Amino acid sequence: MSEKCPNCLSQRIGKRNYGKKFAGVVGASAGTYGGYAAATAGAHAGAKLGIVTGPGGATVGGLGGAVIGALLGGATGASAGVLLGDILDKRVLDNLRCLDCGYCFSTDPDSRDDTY
Numbered sequence: 464m465s466e467k468c469p470n471c472l473s474q475r476i477g478k479r480n481y482g483k484k485f486a487g488v489v490g491a492s493a494g495t496y497g498g499y500a501a502a503t504a505g506a507h508a509g510a511k512l513g514i515v516t517g518p519g520g521a522t523v524g525g526l527g528g529a530v531i532g533a534l535l536g537g538a539t540g541a542s543a544g545v546l547l548g549d550i551l552d553k554r555v556l557d558n559l560r561c562l563d564c565g566y567c568f569s570t571d572p573d574s575r576d577d578t579y
């Protein structure tokens with residue numbers, strides 16, 4: 464790693480990635496919730512479709528639509544969250560931490576603690 468601590472010039476730098484972890488969790492939750500909404504819609508669509516094929520078809524169609532909606536929503540939300548967290552880590556948060564002196568700083572020179 465080429466980053467140096469701006470405080471003591473040590474090259475022992477650790478990454479925190481708080482934003483990525485946090486946003487990943489939030490994104491997955493939001494995605495699962497979105498997936499739940501999609502699942503409900505999917506279940507309705509599946510049930511309607513299934514009604515044509517009979518009562519059993521409605522149940523299978525509804526379940527299938529619900530599961531697919533939840534899975535898709537959760538995965539999409541998590542990916543979007545990780546992406547957002549990556550941006551947060553790079554632009555907003557002090558993502559890097561010196562392992563020698565504990566100084567936290569960012570790779571983006573515009574967002575360092577000592578600039579304001």
Ligand SMILES: [Zn+2]
Binds near residue numbers: 469470563565
């Ligand atoms: Zn340092």
